[in-house]
């Protein structure tokens with residue numbers, strides 16, 4: 001696949017509460033070492049509007065995880081700049097939260113303790129209220145005292161979502177968060193995520209292998225190929241066959 005199709009993407013409507021705009025300018029990251037042979041991403045330039053829901057798709061090795069690691073501040077670009085809400089991303093930051101495939105919950109903490117983890121500096125009563133509200137939003141009211149091993153896979157991902165959103169982040173990064181779940185749970189969680197996103201107004205970058213999931217969730221879809229943007233389109237202006245065609249070798 002060699003064609004690059006960059007379609008103009010209109011700005012998202014003004015119903016924005018917590019989300020921050022994300023900007024990448026000429027971002028390049030290359031892995032070093034014997035095995036890397038120039039692999040990585042870039043140059044990448046992208047603008048994600050505050051409150052936008054962007055899905056990133058692409059074949060294995062196209063750079064999706066590298067891009068998320070850069071956005072999360074785990075990797076630093078060798079050239080170019082990433083900024084969130086006008087501020088340079090220089091490392092992990094409370095305004096950025098990442099939810100991964102296997103919810104990385106602390107096994108020794110309760111559900112409430114896990115969700116409260118990011119709320120250092122928030123007072124006891126307010127903390128309790130915010131944790132309860134976050135758990136209600138992900139349909140886990142009443143599960144406060146359970147430990148992660150007492151939950152199903154879908155419930156653990158719900159806790160991870162609550163923990164990510166309770167800090168009211170500007171940017172929510174999701175790395176194949178539902179791929180380990182069965183189809184029914186996955187569909188239910190995808191719809192819950194959409195509802196949470198609408199309530200929170202957070203900017204979302206969601207990475208998935210599943211093209212139908214990207215079309216269902218995203219307002220906008222960016223397809224990566226060999227670390228570069230091969231397609232950037234509104235979800236309403238593409239289709240499953242077009243996306244599938246893009247990845248045929």
Ligand SMILES: Nc1ncnc2c1ncn2[C@@H]1O[C@H](COP(=O)(O)OP(=O)(O)OP(=O)(O)O)[C@@H](O)[C@H]1O
Pocket residue numbers: 031032035036039040058059060061062063064065066067
């Ligand atoms: N730690 C690393 N050292 C060297 N090369 C790496 C490293 N991590 C990733 N790469 C290479 O960088 C490129 C992009 O990898 P990345 O993991 O970002 O792709 P991906 O789209 O997330 O793939 P997948 O869908 O399989 O997870 C690939 O060529 C990969 O082999």
